[in-house]
Structure formats: C-alpha cells, structure tokens
Amino acid sequence: MGMKQVVSLPAWILVAIVAGLGLGFASSALGFHGVVIDYVKPFGTIFIALLKLVAIPLVLTQLVLGVASVRDLRQLSRLGGRTLALYFSTTLLAITVGLLLVHLIAPGRSLSGADRENLRGQYATEVESRAVQAGELKRRGPLQPLVDMVPDNVIQALSDNRAMLQVVFFALLFGIALICVPLEKSRTLMEWFEGLNAVFISMVKLILYLAVPGVFALMASCVAEFARDDPARALGLLGALGLYFLTVLGGLLVLLVLIYPLALRFLARTGVMNFYRAMIPAQLLAFSTSSSSATLPVTLRCVEDDLGVPPRIAGFVLPVGATVNMDGTSLYQAVATVFIAQAFGMDLTLMQQLAILFTALLASIGAAGVPGTGLVTLVIVLEAVGIEPGGLALILAVDRLLDMFRSVINVTGDAMVCMVVTAWEKGATPQ
Numbered sequence: 001m002g003m004k005q006v007v008s009l010p011a012w013i014l015v016a017i018v019a020g021l022g023l024g025f026a027s028s029a030l031g032f033h034g035v036v037i038d039y040v041k042p043f044g045t046i047f048i049a050l051l052k053l054v055a056i057p058l059v060l061t062q063l064v065l066g067v068a069s070v071r072d073l074r075q076l077s078r079l080g081g082r083t084l085a086l087y088f089s090t091t092l093l094a095i096t097v098g099l100l101l102v103h104l105i106a107p108g109r110s111l112s113g114a115d116r117e118n119l120r121g122q123y124a125t126e127v128e129s130r131a132v133q134a135g136e137l138k139r140r141g142p143l144q145p146l147v148d149m150v151p152d153n154v155i156q157a158l159s160d161n162r163a164m165l166q167v168v169f170f171a172l173l174f175g176i177a178l179i180c181v182p183l184e185k186s187r188t189l190m191e192w193f194e195g196l197n198a199v200f201i202s203m204v205k206l207i208l209y210l211a212v213p214g215v216f217a218l219m220a221s222c223v224a225e226f227a228r229d230d231p232a233r234a235l236g237l238l239g240a241l242g243l244y245f246l247t248v249l250g251g252l253l254v255l256l257v258l259i260y261p262l263a264l265r266f267l268a269r270t271g272v273m274n275f276y277r278a279m280i281p282a283q284l285l286a287f288s289t290s291s292s293s294a295t296l297p298v299t300l301r302c303v304e305d306d307l308g309v310p311p312r313i314a315g316f317v318l319p320v321g322a323t324v325n326m327d328g329t330s331l332y333q334a335v336a337t338v339f340i341a342q343a344f345g346m347d348l349t350l351m352q353q354l355a356i357l358f359t360a361l362l363a364s365i366g367a368a369g370v371p372g373t374g375l376v377t378l379v380i381v382l383e384a385v386g387i388e389p390g391g392l393a394l395i396l397a398v399d400r401l402l403d404m405f406r407s408v409i410n411v412t413g414d415a416m417v418c419m420v421v422t423a424w425e426k427g428a429t430p431q
Contacts, residue, residue: 016212023223024036025227041225044221057196066175067175079317090263090327108340110243164322248335264420267420278307286410292410318418321417341385352386
C-alpha cells in the first residue's frame, strides 16, 4: 500500500476524531467514562506505541543514509548550518508572535480570583509533580544538555524514545564516518542501511492500517479522562480559560496561515496548497497523538513521497527538527508565561520579556517530542522570570487540548523548513 493510496486516510481520521469526541462526551454525560478509559484507551495506547516502535530505527537509518549520501563534508556542513539557522529563526519568530499576541489580548486580566483559586486547588498535585521534574532538569547545570546529547551507550539510547537527541548525534557521527571511509569499503554497509530503511518504511505503511481505530480510541479516552462524570463542569472551566486558549490558538494559526505560507512561497518557491494537502495525514496524526516524535515516520513519508523531497535531505532535516524545532511549544510557553503573570497582577519588564524569549528557545532544544513535555520545560521558563510555578495550575485544564494543536504546528514547521532547505540545496522547487 503506497502513500498515494493512503491519501484517503485523512478523511477516515477526521471521522475517527469526530466519533471519538462523541463517544467521549457521551461516556461522560451517561456515566460510563470508566469503561472508555479501561477498554477503549488501550487501543490508542497500542497505536502510539507502534508508531514509537519504528520512530527511532527509522530516524537512525534515514539520518545515516542522508548524511552518508552527501559524500562531501563541506556540503554536509552547509546543509546542517542552513537547517539549524532556519530552525532557530522560526522558533524565535514563533515566540515573538506569542509575546505580541498575549500582550495585545491580555487574557490573564479576565481570570477572576475565584477561578484562580479553584484551579490552584484542583491541580495542586500535578503542579507539584511537574515542578519536581523541572527542578531535576535545572540541577543538572547549564551545559548538561550538551553532555546529555552524547550517549555513552548507543544501545541504551536506541531503546529510549526520550533519548532522540542522542540517536541523532550517533547517526550524524556514524554517517560522517561513512563519508570518510573509501566508497568501495562502505558500499556494502550503505546497501544494508538502505535495505533496513525500506523495511521500516514498509512497517510504517502497515501500522497506518490501524490509524483509524487508534485515533478513535485516543480521542474518546482523552475526552473521557478530561470530563470524567461532569461534562458541564469541564466545559465551564474551559469557558473561564477560553480567552487564553484562543490566544494560543490564534498564535498557532498565525504561523500556520501566514508565516509558513510566506516562507514556502518566497523561500521554497513551492505551492502552498500542495504542501498543506500533502501534509494532512501527518498533521492529523500529530493532532490525535500529541507527539511529533511518534508522527515522524508519517511526516517522512509525506515529505518524500508527496512533496518530492530527496531522502538524503528529508532524512537529515526532519529527525533533527523533531528534536530541536518546537515552534508550537515555544509559542505556547511564551503565551502561558505572560498569561500567568497577568493573572497574578505582575507587570513584566523588558529584561524579563527577553528572558522568556531566550529561555523558551533553549528549553525547546532537545525536549522530547512526547505529550506533556512542554509543561515541564514551562516551569523552567516561569522560574527564569520569577513567577511562582504554582501558576501552572491556571492552564492545566486546557493544556491537553492545546498540546494537540501545537503538535500540528511542530510537525508542519519541520516540513516547511525541509522544503526551504531542499530549494536552497537543489536550486529548484521540489515537485
């Protein structure tokens, strides 16, 4: 089953999302949400596990082949430099958009004191858990992320989806070493990686057969866990945080319908509608799984098969992007930090705004592309500007839903940069 045949998949995934939402709200209203959590959620968990199962081996083979196929260290250096420069630029731009919108709309001013205290009490336990995780990250020292990037045991790194940055580092090193080896000695190993990569691509296509039931289970269980047995109370809480939710969503839409199309049109010289049409399967999977890492195998297929990006470029740019480029997460952290400050009646100085900008940028680098990671790194951003981490409780009610939207932006941003790098490298628009 080729990717062209899977193009009808987005329609079925949309049906699964709507049906899952319906089942989730029905289970909450009729009091059988526990049944959904116990007997439906496991199928969604299995689907995500299958995507993660192929994510790391596919990244390893794609990145090794992408690097080794260049056969020129100067060209590889140019490719890497352009990729990282674009990723850092789009992330900084996303944070700036978030800061501008949250100051313009000021959603934190609309949250009443009663709502604030209610949210604090309701999510006190989860806030404490996230703060502990963030504290562990901070105690590691300013250069610890650089140390963590280098694995001391590649087998252990390959067995942990949270160690994606270590896998990327090893694959880059392995690919560079292959370039340095004479072609007659490395040809057999290259052919072995090509065969292995083809097998993992076939596994992705098989796993996509389970996309519809998997997405249905994920959406149903997400609503059931959020609403529990009181959908009215859950909707009321969403209403109290509605302006914050719309601010984050508005910022994500600015990236999706303004920034990315401009980059595609003027930097990649490619058709915007063709790009978004090709990316629908990856975007819907990112929305339902809330994981850019789990979606990576499908993103690779969309970019290579439907957008015509050479595997050597897609195999380099996308795995790196899934690790260091989190446009949606960075924008959300900027909005959330200022929102919490506004709710507490704090006026942030220019230096604190700059601290948010650079802390959110650094926090996004190497963050695991899995659900909930943004909350942990958000605590670090809050403490960087002197905001009480307990303020995290103010946004937890809507964070799971926003996580789904920002994962779509993370995946789309990676693919957009991939298109721009392709145009720059090839000197022509990808077909």
